[in-house]
Amino acid sequence: MEIRASSELKPKGRKLTGYVARFDEPADLGEFVEVIRAGAFTRTLAAVTARNIRAIYEHDGRSLLGRLGAGTLRLTEDAEGLAFEIDLPDTTLGRDLAHLVERGDVAGCSFGFLPVRDRWIEERGRPVRELHDVDLFEVTITAAPAYDTSSVQVRAHQQRSIRLARLYLEACQ
Numbered sequence: 001m002e003i004r005a006s007s008e009l010k011p012k013g014r015k016l017t018g019y020v021a022r023f024d025e026p027a028d029l030g031e032f033v034e035v036i037r038a039g040a041f042t043r044t045l046a047a048v049t050a051r052n053i054r055a056i057y058e059h060d061g062r063s064l065l066g067r068l069g070a071g072t073l074r075l076t077e078d079a080e081g082l083a084f085e086i087d088l089p090d091t092t093l094g095r096d097l098a099h100l101v102e103r104g105d106v107a108g109c110s111f112g113f114l115p116v117r118d119r120w121i122e123e124r125g126r127p128v129r130e131l132h133d134v135d136l137f138e139v140t141i142t143a144a145p146a147y148d149t150s151s152v153q154v155r156a157h158q159q160r161s162i163r164l165a166r167l168y169l170e171a172c173q
Helices: 042-046 048-052 092-103 160-172
Strands: 002-007 015-022 033-036 054-057 060-067 073-077 081-087 108-123 126-142 151-155
Touching: 015 108, 042 048, 042 073, 042 126, 060 073, 060 081, 060 092, 073 126, 081 126
Parallel strands: 033 126, 054 126
Antiparallel strands: 002 108, 015 081, 015 151, 054 060, 073 081, 108 126
16 A cells, blocks of 8 residues: 655644645655546545545554544545545544644645556656556545645534524524
């Protein structure tokens, strides 16, 4: 399994949202440059096995944050890239991670995958790997991102009672 990462975590609550990967944004991985192309996640998200895709912390399978099949992780491929939303669990890990994000200590996201269809080219004398189709296994929150172009925010869950009270007050006006 190969692992790629990206950055920009911004705290505001109990739900992580943003982009784990952005299309057509090159990442310098040292020996080569890697670019994720539009549609790279389409097949894997449509597969029956997609329900097993997990959200974890620091690529550690024991640090589970959510799972697609449980509805605590949501993934969407759009024109920009692979968007995600993770409901942070009310666990020590969930609370600690929210705090680390608030402090700015954890400032990135990543993903684990196996390439299904890639293409190697050369640009400006450097090898470039284009990812056109991947088997996605995980998205992860990490302090050591490789891709700098993803974005992540932490959002607060709005309590249902507050939402209902607001709707009631608006209806009475």
